[in-house]
Amino acid sequence: MNQxxxxxxxxxxxxxxxxxxxxxxxxxxxPEFCQIAMKDKSLVQEMMPHCMExxxxxxxxxxxxxxxxxGKV
Numbered sequence: 001m002n003q004x005x006x007x008x009x010x011x012x013x014x015x016x017x018x019x020x021x022x023x024x025x026x027x028x029x030x031p032e033f034c035q036i037a038m039k040d041k042s043l044v045q046e047m048m049p050h051c052m053e054x055x056x057x058x059x060x061x062x063x064x065x066x067x068x069x070x071g072k073v
Contacts, residue, residue: 048070052067
């Protein structure tokens, strides 16, 4: 099975989960994702603009916290 199909299958399976199940998966995977991202700075640089755009209109202090973490404030 090629890498693209594996990734698409994983994402598709994740989207089929209930919101509560998705939250539980995220609790387990986000620390893993962070560890991978911290080892590959180019990945962080690639993803941060997407994350910031998603957070732009949200009503919580995550954007400010992320900006501070990234040294932009």
